[in-house]
Amino acid sequence: MRAVVISEYGVLPEVREVAEPAVADGSVVLKVEATGLCRSDWHGWMGHDSDIVLPHVPGHELAGTIAAVGPGVSGWAVGDRVTTPFICACGACEQCLEGNQQVCPNQLQPGFNYWGSFAEYVAVPYAAVNLVRLPDDMDFATAAGLGCRFATSYRAVHQVGQVAAGERVAIFGCGGVGLSAVMIASALGAEVIAVDTNPEALALARDYGATHTIQAQRSGPDAATDTSPAAGTSPAAAVDQIRDLGGAHVTIDALGSSAIVQQALQSLRPRGRHVQVGLLPQGVQLDVGRLIGQELSWLGSHGMPAHAYPEMLNLVATGNLNPARLITRTITLEETPTALAALPTATPAGVTVITP
Structure with missing residues (x-):
């Protein structure tokens, strides 16, 4: 073959x-x-x-x-x-x-x-x-x-994250897993915030039910100094935008990035749930103080x-x-x-x- x-x-x-x-x-x-x-x-x-x-x-x-x-x-x-x-x-x-x-x-x-x-x-x-x-x-x-991707997202959103109608869900990374999660969370009646560096992926996210989209800043040596509209929103500003909407009841890292994990945890409301789907081969350092003080939940989801x-x-x-x-x-x-x-x-x- x-x-x-x-x-x-x-x-x-x-x-x-x-x-x-x-x-x-x-x-x-x-x-x-x-x-x-x-x-x-x-x-x-x-x-x-x-x-x-x-x-x-x-x-x-x-x-x-x-x-x-x-x-x-x-x-x-x-x-x-x-x-x-x-x-x-x-x-x-x-x-x-x-x-x-x-x-x-x-x-x-x-x-x-x-x-x-x-x-x-x-x-x-x-x-x-x-x-x-x-x-x-x-x-x-x-x-x-x-x-x-779709089944993984279905279980992450519905069975592990237990997303309910009316909740606010921030999905970081709009590849196949993230876009699937957008579609599923929207179908469950959630208010979906999609975050990605790619404007084409964000356009698809809106098409699949995202209520809000945030174009994130690309990583790289020039990211911090590029202030053009095409450069995207800084991590801190993205967190602020999600908090201005009331904060997320659920965040999902659908890509696998230590930096995204930090943004996701900072975007959560008190007693919020973070669902980790993206792989983290280099590991991650968590703000355990915030996890404890805000009674946040860290949940893994695998297939x-x-x-x-x-x-x-x-x-x-x-x-x-x-x-x-x-x-x-x-x-x-x-x-x-x-x-x-x-x-x-x-x-x-x-x-x-x-x-x-």
């Missing part, structure tokens, strides 16, 4: 012919019909994930048709249209038995601790607890985002288990959520290496989907 292969961290991957994945006991192999390009893939390519062993095939949010069914798998057949959470849980440990597959200690993740979906085929282990059947009228490009998908899929089916609107670009496998390398600096607003 053709696949995007990383041979060295930070060196542009190549599209090569490699062996198709074998179908193991309890697993299935999918023909990949669509797979998303996500910032987490960039972290893996840069060597920020200790589970990756080179050479490696990235890709973790996917949808496709079952091409092979392994021994011990029942209820699924070749040709079934499916997606899967990027966290493939074992289904047998204490956390899984309690329904918390998203924190399974035995989890496998395509594109991280085994070869992923930037390929024509990918394996899905522990199929019984990780496959999600797709509605007949949902296209594969839309479904691919449900494996990571969503397969058994929780039906509620989200029902909201998509009824038109309350429309993840298809998030997709702004479709590319081929051959275009993927360059697109992966450009993620931190030149990614178009919205979600990019790869069609192998």
